[in-house]
Amino acid sequence: MSEQALEVRLRASALLVMVGIIVEIASLTWRHPTAFIVFVGVGGLFMAAGMTSFLWSIVSRGGK
Amino acid sequence: MTLLIILLVVSIVLLAPIVVRPSLTTDRAGRIFAFCAIIVLPLMAGFAGLSEHVERTKTVEFCTSCHVMQKYGKSLHIDDLEHLAGQHWQYNRVPQETACFSCHTNYTLYGDYKAKLRGLRHVYVQYLGTIPSKISLYSPYNNRECLHCHGSSRSFVEAVPHKDEMKAIRANGRSCLDKGCHGTVHDVAQVDSLSLWPKEEK
Numbered sequence: 001m002s003e004q005a006l007e008v009r010l011r012a013s014a015l016l017v018m019v020g021i022i023v024e025i026a027s028l029t030w031r032h033p034t035a036f037i038v039f040v041g042v043g044g045l046f047m048a049a050g051m052t053s054f055l056w057s058i059v060s061r062g063g064k
Numbered sequence: 065m066t067l068l069i070i071l072l073v074v075s076i077v078l079l080a081p082i083v084v085r086p087s088l089t090t091d092r093a094g095r096i097f098a099f100c101a102i103i104v105l106p107l108m109a110g111f112a113g114l115s116e117h118v119e120r121t122k123t124v125e126f127c128t129s130c131h132v133m134q135k136y137g138k139s140l141h142i143d144d145l146e147h148l149a150g151q152h153w154q155y156n157r158v159p160q161e162t163a164c165f166s167c168h169t170n171y172t173l174y175g176d177y178k179a180k181l182r183g184l185r186h187v188y189v190q191y192l193g194t195i196p197s198k199i200s201l202y203s204p205y206n207n208r209e210c211l212h213c214h215g216s217s218r219s220f221v222e223a224v225p226h227k228d229e230m231k232a233i234r235a236n237g238r239s240c241l242d243k244g245c246h247g248t249v250h251d252v253a254q255v256d257s258l259s260l261w262p263k264e265e266k
Contacts, residue, residue: 006086007086007087008086010086010098011082014079014086014102018076018079018080021075021079021106022076024072024110031123031129033126033129033130033186036117039114043110044110051103051107054098054099054102
């Protein structure tokens with residue numbers, strides 16, 4: 001993987017996790033079952049996607 | 065809650081340098097920083113947030129946020145000592161903020177999460193399914209939920225009506241909620257016509 005592609009992936013990973021955390025903060029502003037669903041279903045998915053993308057980029061980098 | 069917000073904000077702040085300058089991960093220190101910012105801190109924040117949400121699901125406000133449960137919440141205000149739910153809530157015999165969860169969960173080791181999984185099914189029915197016209201318990205109310213608090217109390221042990229039935233009550237053979245005993249619990253059919261406490265709750 002080229003350095004530029006790696007940087008794009010790292011940026012995307014961080015952004016995905018950031019969006020997930022912002023969704024989590026938003027879900028804490030109301031008390032309703034939908035808040036829990038949004039936290040897990042939307043925020044959790046974004047965070048998982050970001051973390052998975054980051055870990056994949058580490059593995060793809062080949063230990064450089 | 066404050067610590068959770070701080071953790072979430074710190075997570076976002078630490079992610080910002082990676083978004084702005086991903087090249088900082090070229091050296092070892094940068095990679096360790098990225099790992100902490102993208103994996104470690106968000107995981108901690110995620111678990112803390114999950115814990116906060118699970119605690120919120122125990123509150124009366126949460127339970128009664130669904131329209132179908134609002135009459136049950138109103139029944140906590142019925143001004144009549146014969147009504148079990150109202151009596152417990154008004155006299156703080158259960159924590160007022162988590163009154164529903166105090167009685168409607170199992171006190172076994174895995175009770176909390178079993179109850180929450182059941183709650184997820186309720187959300188599905190609320191929005192995607194058909195709400196039944198009559199809501200009833202999945203299984204008869206277990207005396208264990210009453211005896212958890214009342215079992216060793218003097219008023220329970222020395223109550224005259226309990227003496228002949230004590231063995232059956234403790235073995236869940238005779239329900240605490242039988243007609244003639246403590247059979248009036250929520251009474252949602254009558255709640256709109258009954259007097260409430262505090263008076264302004266209508």
